[in-house]
Amino acid sequence: MTALLTVAGVLTTPAGALALVGPAPVWSLLLGLLGLGSLYLGQVFLLRQRVRVEVRSSWLDPIGWTLAGAAAMIGLVGPAYQRLAGIDLAQADLSMASVALSLSSALFAASTVVRCGVREDPRVGWLSLGAVSILGSQVLLMLHAVGVGIPLLTAQLSMAVTSFAYLAVLYARPETLPPRRPMPWRQHVLSGLVTTLTALVVILGVDRSAPMVPALALAVGAIGCVGVIAYVTVRDVVALQGSHEEALTDELTGLANRRALLRALAGGPHGQYGAALLLLDLNRFKQVNDGLGHHAGDTLLRQVARRLRGEIPPEAVLARIGGDEFAVLLPGAGALDAATLADTLTQALRTDFSLSDHVVNVGASLGMAVVEPGCWNPPFEAAAAELMRQADTAMYVAKAEGRGPVLHEERHDDDARTRLTLLEELRKALRAGHIGLHYQPQVDVRDGRVRGVEALVRWQHTTRGTISPFHFLPLAEDAGLMPEITATVLEQAVRQAAEWYRTGFAVPVSVNLSADDITPDLETTITALLRKHRLPPEGLVLEITETSVMHDPTAAAMVLRGIRELGAGVSLDDYGTGHSSLTLLLRLPVTEVKIDRSFVSSLPDDARHTAVIRSTIELAHSLGMHVVAEGVETHAMLGALRELGCDISQGYLHSPPVPPAELPGILRHSGVAVLADR
Template sequence: MQLPTPSPARAGARALGAAALVGLLPAALLCPLALAPEPSAVPLAAALVGEAVLGTALALLMAVHLGTTARVAGIGAVASAASLSAVVTALAARPLAAAGDLDLPTAHGLLVVAAGAACLVVMALVTASHARGGRDHRPRAAGVLAAVALLLPAAVLARQLVPGGAQQLLATALLVLVGGAGGWAVVQGVRSSPPRVRQVPWDGDLAVHALSCVMAVGVLAFVDVSDTPVPWLLGVVALGCVGAKVLLLQRELFVLRGVRRRAHTDTLTGLANRTALLAELDAAAAAGAPLAVLLLDLDGFRRVNDALGHRAGDEVLRSAAQRLVEAAGHGAVVARLGSDEFAVLLTGAGAASRPAALQTAAAVHEVLGETHEVEGFSVVAAAHTGVVVEPAPGGTAPLDLLRRADVAMHWARTLRSEPVEHHSGLDDAVRESVELVGELRRALDGDQVRLHFQPQVDVLTGRVRGTEALVRWAHPERGVLTPDVFLPVAAEAGLMGRLTSVVLEAAIGQAAAWDRAGTPVPVSVNLTATDVRPELVDEVAQLLVREQLPASLLVLEITETVLVVDPAGTAAVLADLVELGVEVSIDDFGTGYSSLEVLLSLPVTELKIDRTFVSRALSDLSRYTVVRSTIDLAHGLGLRVVAEGVEDDDVLRLLRELGCDVSQGYLHSRPLPAPEATAWLAAHADPAPTSPHEAVPG
């Protein structure tokens, strides 16, 4: 157990104070007494004062370098010295008095000084034994303090036992040496900021105190206080000090327990943190019991932070943590690893079996997919979950388990799927994804990003009403890649902004080319949530001016997800775009979570019904109802309606009956490269000017 290491400034202040006490006080007290003409008990008392000062210095030295506190070290030293003194004085005072022709109080004093010096020597040696070599001054400091502790009783004995003037000279020299050497030792021992060191073993510390208690109790039990009260009083002091140290140690243990708990707990959620999880993984792997690790992050959490602030983000994290604990079940270790990343550790043959782990992962995925009510907003922060199951972990490293779970989580995020269990093929897939990111960066810098255009036609007349620009990647080795292959990679790598800029530039350039050729056709471009930012307005305006394209021939499509993240900010950006003359369309309407109130607040001119409703409108009554209601709602609001995914004449006929305005799908044309799209438009050109507003019922 390691207590906090004092700061260098505090350690230095203690060193100077201790040096002054050790260097000046003993010499000031003892040197004049050494010159006293007659022997007396005063030098004994002064020697005890000197030992107390030396003990204080050693306690400070131990507090700085041995991971304890000065109070605990000091009280422990007093307890040891008092118990030893009690036994020594009880057993040896009378023999010493008889042998040295001393009175009994003087013999008691000499033995107490000698016992104190012995304890000081032990303290110094303990400090030295836990020191390291090199430039560490603690061994030398402890050694000098041990010598000083032995010099004190020598000086007192010289004062008491050596006759004549020689005693004065000898005692004075010894006591001056005590002061100077003690001061030098403390300064050398504490002058530099100490490194982290080992703690004095608890078992040895407890053994010393147990021995002190036994000696003190023995003295109290067998020594007659009326015959010789000094040992008895020393025993009482020893027991009192041991009790005080036990109380202090209990208090320190309580503090350390709180420190350890905080060091292993995430302060925001109250869950275990990464350190605690790694320790649990170590223990589970060492035990060899089956285990499973679920690693997950929250989709869209950063958007919540950006749109609603960090307080709202913290609420989402606390809510997610509570749901995780409930879904993981009893016995699971749930941890927050950082930001929006969580982990669940399942152990035991039951909970960590493959079916049980996947069932827990599915439960976690389900509860985290529910909305969070935060500051009046319904926020969705679904989880991407990776699962690792280890039937017999053996010596598996915890970091390797987390790495494999992270690989599975990465794949779940890429596929936007249910929880994904790790297998060896995923490692290859992730490496391929990493390679794909590098290739995509080079593609954005080159000319590999291409646009295909899918025509949109009037449901009633069949005239061309517009085109939608759909991005493709002309990979030099893999051929033409569709967005579902590389858009998740681009989003994860933070390349969506650059990709959107490339698409906007190409789409506006192609629309301008058609306009100059006399076949003006509106072009729709899809935007993500990260694209709808104030800088987008300037970017679009500059491109329109550079290509000399009328703004009415550009339609920007957003999904309902964009509206949920930051309705106010989105509305402001879209309003600025509309001021330029650009039209705004809501793509995949009906698949998101936007409310009609949000819809009414936005300057949109078009709704696009998602293909999942259109393609099955004839076979599914509920989807037919959604299509019909959406068309009626949009026309009631004065909006144009585009139906996506039209693939046969029966669906087109139904859309015509329901009053839909524009049709888009493989029935008319697949997405075409720009040259083929130009030819298609020329073949289906209408002499009348094309305007996307004409199909709106008047």
């Protein structure tokens, strides 16, 4: 577009410039003005390419300059030029307007050179040279017209330079165009003041006769243009301020975001007064988000934000830094102040939250880091990042240990490095086949015979021995390794069950699934594994939890229905700990219900838990399901379950989880009773 407008200007501008020599038709001057306007628009398009942030007042300013300059030229210079050049009033006015437009274009070109430079984009230099040359040509032609003695050839040579400069734009090729900053606001203010003062001089300094009407009209127009520029500039500033606020604000909660928090950390006088940073992570947010949907999760986050805002002091900065993590910056606070506020915040979040038809309790894990006065050293951005890291490390310790707020200590950094090392070793262990299974028997409550086993994952570490899943599964989940671990567990469990079946021990194996495992591909995966290892479908039971299917129960029901059609069993694990158990029992193709150990552990003394277990067993039996009780550790628990009519008992009373090689001995000792419809 710049090249096209430049060509149009080069073809039409000479008609107006040569008309300055003496009497000429009005159309030639109008054509010259049109050409100058085309050249000016070419400069505008070039500027928009070179400046990333478009400020409209950058190209509106020259319009005001042109109007004010034309008014001054017509009102103050025009009468003398008309008399000396021997031309009529219209030609004199148009000539003055043409010179004013050229002057504005030259000034605009000069400002473009200052802002953009000419090294990466030679077009800027050629356009600027053309604008200055055409202004010089016009001045020379006017001086020749009034008899100053300037040779016409000099002006013509200047016009030739003009044409050459503008045509060079067509061949100039810019390099990679780095973004340039727009003109500073103070320059726009100065430009507006100069334009306004020039227009006022014309209005106050010329007479009110008819010949001066064009000059007065242009002066008024210049002032009006300044008003438009002021309005546009103010609107741009307001919009820019709004964008700035949006960039520093969390859209969901209205709190500060991570960028704003880091800016507050790096920009505050923490080196002189010290500061404390608290990082807070909701404990059971994922269950709410998966179980009740993202809308409920968003509602919960907004409620948490309001509750936290009501507890922090006015000088503190509260931010949501991502997901379900919040941060509080306490300027000038020490460890005691941080601990006091941390206790207040964690206590505030222990109260239930109301989400439509549901009441949830999430709680939070909170980590703290403190910088003492005089210990905040530049570069402050790096110091802010280090404080964030320390608080995050302390928060992870609080979450992993399940205790109250934790203040960062140096030993926590060692623990963090250990976790990173453990995670890397886990990746290698998966590739090396060091992730294996132990199996815990599930015993018939009535006759003590084994009716199934549950596969429990173990990590056989080369130097640390057997590592419990409680230590490495959270790491795997954070690192996105759960799909790989589930695939490994399913492969080993189906292969092992098939071996037992072939040796005469028809023992169904239960495998736990996560929410990410319940996908439309699950049926295909299970079918392939059963065929590969030639295991009858009734030899596999898939255990799911309530929270793993609550995000989309309809889709989960379709997937699990396909599993049931294969002949495999479906067990609802941790029954009673969620919020929609009855609904799930009706919607999902469940063959078995597992009562959570938190209810079983209080048997037979807790009457309330006993009533819950009794009602669960009766409900499950009425729906044609079997009931498994987890965490059975005493004969008193087993006796109570037998009286309540429970079907299967699982726990350390019968056997801890054992390696696959030890299970046949347990099966021979106890006998095997297979549930064909399980």
